[in-house]
Amino acid sequence: MLRIQITTGSSLPIYRQVVDQVRCAVATGKLAVGDPLPSVRALAGELVINPNTIAKAYSMLVRDGVLESHQGRGYFVARQRDIYTRKERLRRLSDIIDPFLAEAVSLGFDESQIVDEIQKRMQKLSVGRTE
Amino acid sequence: MLRIQITTGSSLPIYRQVVDQVRCAVATGKLAVGDPLPSVRALAGELVINPNTIAKAYSMLVRDGVLESHQGRGYFVARQRDIYTRKERLRRLSDIIDPFLAEAVSLGFDESQIVDEIQKRMQKLSVGRTE
Amino acid sequence: MLRIQITTGSSLPIYRQVVDQVRCAVATGKLAVGDPLPSVRALAGELVINPNTIAKAYSMLVRDGVLESHQGRGYFVARQRDIYTRKERLRRLSDIIDPFLAEAVSLGFDESQIVDEIQKRMQKLSVGRTE
Amino acid sequence: MLRIQITTGSSLPIYRQVVDQVRCAVATGKLAVGDPLPSVRALAGELVINPNTIAKAYSMLVRDGVLESHQGRGYFVARQRDIYTRKERLRRLSDIIDPFLAEAVSLGFDESQIVDEIQKRMQKLSVGRTE
DNA sequence: GTGGTCTAGACCACT
DNA sequence: GTGGTCTAGACCACC
Numbered sequence: 151m152l153r154i155q156i157t158t159g160s161s162l163p164i165y166r167q168v169v170d171q172v173r174c175a176v177a178t179g180k181l182a183v184g185d186p187l188p189s190v191r192a193l194a195g196e197l198v199i200n201p202n203t204i205a206k207a208y209s210m211l212v213r214d215g216v217l218e219s220h221q222g223r224g225y226f227v228a229r230q231r232d233i234y235t236r237k238e239r240l241r242r243l244s245d246i247i248d249p250f251l252a253e254a255v256s257l258g259f260d261e262s263q264i265v266d267e268i269q270k271r272m273q274k275l276s277v278g279r280t281e
Numbered sequence: 282m283l284r285i286q287i288t289t290g291s292s293l294p295i296y297r298q299v300v301d302q303v304r305c306a307v308a309t310g311k312l313a314v315g316d317p318l319p320s321v322r323a324l325a326g327e328l329v330i331n332p333n334t335i336a337k338a339y340s341m342l343v344r345d346g347v348l349e350s351h352q353g354r355g356y357f358v359a360r361q362r363d364i365y366t367r368k369e370r371l372r373r374l375s376d377i378i379d380p381f382l383a384e385a386v387s388l389g390f391d392e393s394q395i396v397d398e399i400q401k402r403m404q405k406l407s408v409g410r411t412e
Numbered sequence: 413m414l415r416i417q418i419t420t421g422s423s424l425p426i427y428r429q430v431v432d433q434v435r436c437a438v439a440t441g442k443l444a445v446g447d448p449l450p451s452v453r454a455l456a457g458e459l460v461i462n463p464n465t466i467a468k469a470y471s472m473l474v475r476d477g478v479l480e481s482h483q484g485r486g487y488f489v490a491r492q493r494d495i496y497t498r499k500e501r502l503r504r505l506s507d508i509i510d511p512f513l514a515e516a517v518s519l520g521f522d523e524s525q526i527v528d529e530i531q532k533r534m535q536k537l538s539v540g541r542t543e
Numbered sequence: 544m545l546r547i548q549i550t551t552g553s554s555l556p557i558y559r560q561v562v563d564q565v566r567c568a569v570a571t572g573k574l575a576v577g578d579p580l581p582s583v584r585a586l587a588g589e590l591v592i593n594p595n596t597i598a599k600a601y602s603m604l605v606r607d608g609v610l611e612s613h614q615g616r617g618y619f620v621a622r623q624r625d626i627y628t629r630k631e632r633l634r635r636l637s638d639i640i641d642p643f644l645a646e647a648v649s650l651g652f653d654e655s656q657i658v659d660e661i662q663k664r665m666q667k668l669s670v671g672r673t674e
Numbered sequence: 675g676t677g678g679t680c681t682a683g684a685c686c687a688c689t
Numbered sequence: 690g691t692g693g694t695c696t697a698g699a700c701c702a703c704c
Contacts, residue, residue: 161480
């Protein structure tokens with residue numbers, strides 16, 4: 151069962167932390183098609199946050215085709231399909247790269263430092279990978 | 282004089298778009314130390330947005346040491362200096378790396394693709410650099 | 413909960429009065445790490461001023477690392493950390509010392525009187541310190 | 544003849560820099576009663592700023608009883624009189640001490656460091672003192 | 675309920 | 690003309 155962790159000390163909203171972690175787990179293979187997710191109430195209780203926040207995160211993931219909900223049984227990883235064309239995905243990537251780089255560069259980091267830090271972070275994400 | 286472009290309807294707030302573009306222009310040398318910026322009212326008029334929005338963007342850049350304001354004269358590019366400690370800069374970098382990577386990974390990109398795209402973008406930013 | 417007082421009609425802008433008082437409260441331990449601040453709207457209502465003015469004060473305190481904001485929950489005292497380099501802190505100190513001394517000297521006070529008064533004030537600030 | 548220096552790189556408005564320096568010079572005895580000041584046009588030309596700015600500074604000093612203007616001859620240091628009572632002067636001092644200390648303390652400086660820095664600055668001001 | 679963004683418009687300070 | 694402060698009020702995102 152996926153282990154979700156949130157940091158209340160972050161400026162990133164809680165529901166986004168949940169969405170991002172589930173997406174990452176699916177993208178990296180930590181969660182396989184058909185795997186169940188923690189129930190809304192269980193997860194909300196464990197993280198000591200409002201169940202509505204989890205429900206919102208899950209339903210966004212359903213809307214995006216990452217999860218499926220089965221009435222009375224819970225949420226499960228959906229069969230993945232490429233929703234976006236390659237071009238669309240690249241456009242979305244560059245949309246988020248530009249503000250990220252603007253901030254990083256003006257913090258005084260150069261290309262190699264940024265890439266280094268990204269590689270460090272990616273390795274942490276990949277730990278526990280099942281695939 | 283710097284040419285700023287914004288897209289209303291983006292999820293990125295207008296004032297952030299302005300901040301990012303000014304930061305990039307300064308970081309890449311398109312704007313040099315002492316260069317004046319478009320006046321708050323002029324830029325607001327040109328972009329057809331409220332002057333307060335520009336004022337907010339500029340004042341954030343002042344707080345980050347990118348610009349200086351001079352009452353009655355306008356905003357100017359400040360002499361760049363290290364205002365944040367190394368630890369603080371790393372903290373801010375990691376703050377923006379995590380949501381960025383989460384989004385990129387969930388778009389289906391892997392580490393090498395993300396790094397590739399970042400390197401491409403960085404090269405484009407450097408083109409036109411004066412210093 | 414922190415009690416903030418402002419004097420309209422002062423030459424010091426309202427948002428600066430708020431910033432200064434919160435800073436003092438945090439620096440002297442009257443507010444501890446994690447303590448919540450009055451909500452933007454509640455404080456604005458209590459002081460009978462516009463919420464935007466409080467929002468401006470709080471967001472400056474966030475940029476200086478004194479507070480943290482959490483969407484939908486409120487503002488909280490942040491874990492204090494050194495965000496500015498030693499050089500930058502000295503630069504900021506000298507920026508405020510010169511106009512302060514110019515004013516004090518022109519009021520007819522000499523060095524020892526100014527230092528005396530500062531020491532008195534500092535002792536008052538430290539009274540009530542918790543840590 | 545008094546030598547006035549302004550830094551356009553400061554956030555302190557030019558007219559305030561002029562006012563403060565004249566006041567300091569008078570308070571420390573660098574300028575004695577009856578001494579002439581540089582003419583508005585001469586000083587404006589020397590500092591490469593708008594004559595109105597100097598005129599404004601001088602007329603504020605006249606209003607405060609620091610200078611006297613003699614039609615066609617220029618501005619001169621006025622016979623000093625105590626405009627404010629001791630109580631009033633102390634009130635004004637504490638008015639400016641509080642925001643100053645709030646900022647200094649939250650920059651991480653303690654009492655001895657602040658006093659040190661003030662003593663350094665005061666020595667610089669006193670250099671060239673005539674009295 | 676909370677904070678975040680943006681608008682429209684006023685009045686003041688500075689050059 | 691420039692920026693700085695403040696108000697009033699809207700709409701959205703988050704919990």
